Amino acid sequence: MAATVFFRTADEVMAVGNDSLRAVEKRDYLLQPGKSYTSEYSQTLTLKGEETDKEYTAIKSIRFDQCFADNEQRWNQGLQRVLSTDSPYMKENAYRNIAVKAMMTLNSNWRTPAGDIFHGCSFPSYTGFIGGCWSWDAWQIASGNVFYNPEGAKSEMLSLFDYQAENGMVPDFIGYNKARNNWRDSKPPVASWGAMNVYKATGDKAFLGEIFDKLYKFHQWWYAERDHDHNGICEYGSTDGTLIAAAWESGMDNGVRFDNTKMLKNEMEKAWSMDQENICLNSFLYVDKLTLSEMASILGKQELSEQLVKEAEVIKQYVQTKMYDSESGFFYDIRLDDRTPVKVMGAEGWLPLWAGIATPEQAERVRNIMMDEKHFNSYLPLGTLDVSHPALRPTFGYWRGPVWFNQVYFGITGLKRYGYVEEADLLTRKFMAHAQGLMTDGPIHENYNPLTGEVLNAPNFGWSSALILRLLLNQ
Secondary structure (H helix, E strand, O other): OOOEEEEEEEEEEEEEEEEEEEEEEEOOOOOOOOOOOOEEEEEEEEEHHHHHHHHHHHHHHOOOOHHHHHHHHHHHHHHHHHOOOOOOOHHHHHHHHHHHHHHHHHHHHHEEEEEOOOOOOOOOOOOOOOEEEEEHHHHHHHHHHHHOHHHHHHHHHHHHHHHOOOOOOOOOOOOOOOHEEEEOOOOOOOOHHHHHHHHHOOOOHHHHHHHHHHHHHHHHHHHHHOOOOOOOOOOOOOOEEEHHHHHHHHOOOOHHOOOOOEEEEEEEEOOOOOOEEOOHHHHHHHHHHHHHHHHHHHHOOOHHHHHHHHHHHHHHHHHHHHHHHHOEEEEOOOEOOOOOOOOOEEEEHOOOOOOOOHHHHHHHHHHHHOOOOOOOOOOOOOOOOOOOOOOOOOOOOOOOOEEEHHHHHHHHHHHHOOOHHHHHHHHHHHHHHOOOOOOOOOOOOEEOHHHHHEEEEEEEHHHHHHHHHHHOOOO
């Protein structure tokens, strides 16, 4: 990796060894006691020699004063849009500070097009996630950065679709070197939701027209290659028949509900399904259908819009009657062979509230479990596994207990959807107060310990920041 460095304040810059630079400033400067001096430079990291040459050529023509002025203007405009939002949280400095931290994180994780990445997109974190962009990360990140970087959000949404396969599949990951793109699995279908979030914030109908066919093709792919028994209810799966890739496709990689899962071969050549229909996947697909229907109506595709509404009703009825367990008052995955529930209480069980599928009575029962300290209302609330479950691993569990903020977001917005506003506010404030470092100067993390609030895994995490921003803006 080569570094292209240009010092705005220097006449001469020389390499010193392999890891240092020596800069000779344009003029002598006598530093007075108690005063400071700023040396300004730009730096770009590149992997190929020809890219470095292009950077040097481009840098020589840059008016750096104008660059700094433009950057300041963009930041201040974005800051104003966020902080002036009519949300009760934006009236409290503690939450305003968190919102700014989220913006700073998203801004730092953004990467311009390079190599085989043709649209700018975001690394989930610059710790452990370098080299490319992940699909459902990008779609969730776009849903947050649109509030201050709308053009970046549109680019984020399009980035993974640059590699959409002919059959409609979108890869899990795209990299600087496309040979590393991950085609073993895809990721949960929140792309239409993300694109609609971008459209609602920008009103850009041209963007909607550009991405709609790609979104609909991706939607159809699920039913062609992830619906084992063709009943209109889908399963996560993989292209190589492995359970690990199918679990990755869920986004909840090592969830306890997958411990006894088996794989089934579908009709298409490279199509396999889990032997269980997934409550979160079909909640996402329900929202996908209604969102695509709304988009189709905006774009003058009325017949398709009406068809998608009818298809969504099929999912709604199935989830309400087949995937809800009245004995425990919760939603679960169900086995394909005997239609029995996989009785593991996890964050996926409140996705029907976020989607608007649950009946009011079902939502009340789920709400009671979410608010119960023995289940999900722990010190840091809404973890990925019921804290009373014997498989709970709060520190090194990844998706076996730690709190992931996207699931917190889905849970809290689901509660608000059914009128549980006080409960949603209580959980919001509890999370913000108990997540380690969030109210102070700590970074926003990938996940957290539900019992202590301790930070876990990657710092400066993208979708955590994006959805914290959405929640604080009451979106």
